[in-house]
Amino acid sequence: MPKPYRLDMRRARRVFGRIVVAYQRQQFPFNLPGVVLPHIDERLPNTMHRGGEDHARFLFYACLQMKGGIKSDTALQTLARLHERRPDLFRPECAGRLSPADVTRLLVDYRLGLNSQLIGQHWVENSRRLMARHDGRVIGMFHGIRTYDEACRLVLNQLNGPSGPAGFLGFGHKMVSMLLYFLIDARLITEFPFPPPVDIHWLRLLVEHRILSWRGRIGTEPPDDLPYGGNFFQPGILADVRRLLRRYIETCGWPQVEVNNAIWLYAKTLCGRQPGNRSHHGRYPARRTTVRPVSIAWTPEQLRAYQQTCARCIVQRTCRFNVPSALYNQLGRIQIRGRRPQPPVSSQLSFSWKRKTS
Secondary structure (H helix, E strand, O other): OOOOEEEOHHHHHHHHHHHHHHHHOOOOOOOOOOOOOOOOHHHOOOOOOOOOHHHHHHHHHHHHHOOOOOOHHHHHHHHHHHHHHOHHHHOHHHHOOOOHHHHHHHHHHOOOOOOHHHHHHHHHHHHHHHHHHHOOOHHHHOOOOOOHHHHHHHHOOEEEEOOEEEOOOOOOHHHHHHHHHHHHHOOOOOOOOOOOOOOHHHHHHHHHOOOEEEOOOOOOOOHHHOHHHHOOOOHHHHHHHHHHHHHHHHHOOOOHHHHHHHHHHHHHHHHHHOHHHOEEEOOOOOOOOOEEEOOOOOOHHHHHHHHHOHHHOOOHHHOOEOOOHHHHHHHOOOOOOOEOOOOOHHHHHHHHHHHHHO
């Protein structure tokens, strides 16, 4: 029986290829100020030795903050300040002796309160596991690891491994890839192919361009008329997405870190700012919040946002849908919200004339 969704490698090659070329040539949007990766050297702790275990351990603990709901650059900068004040927190032999409540209090003090209670528990237990299983070494534990599957067996959190609980708390498939990406990008471990950390930015681009789509549908029907209620964020779908992206990276001919950087930065910089992806939502009450679209009236602000995003997008011809990040961050859903809006020609001309005469 065919799956209710399909993945299109040919379309992926067209869309991703144009974005990667723009990244390599430093064309829009990669030439804009502020379009930089979260883990650039300037955001890492000033007191941390680069290129060794201290560097690797900082990136290992940083993965616990890469779950969404907080900007990656903000999280890295804040963790860098925390490292400078409390470097012992990033040494597993010390952190493993703390209580989770101690770690949580420090995170809250440094305005990293989101999920801080759970992260505190993971921080301490992962420190203990790192010491017990790998003598506290992050680089060392990857010695001899040459495939993504081997890395998953080593890092992926598993309740029922051959000898009991395996891996590290909080490390699902996305975090395994995130850790590999950090370590390979920093040239701390030997490079091998792995799928990128699949998050809202990757998934949004896949759905917008119908690289991932519901079989036999255009994707704008009511959610209850679609498999899984229209939610693409399903374990089986994510596994197939990882396989497609891993195959793309293995065959595209470009360095995989460059592919990761290009796609992530492009979607993060443009897609979240286009008017159709904007949302109203209340506070976060354990996945029960209401997320509502911002109405499109083509105000000057919305026209400006469109001109700075979709109007300049090099792959906008194949982009069809809105995929708002609020549904992912607040409700854990990757879901289409209708067709991507385009302003009437008259509105665009009027907006351009006002800008020239103001």
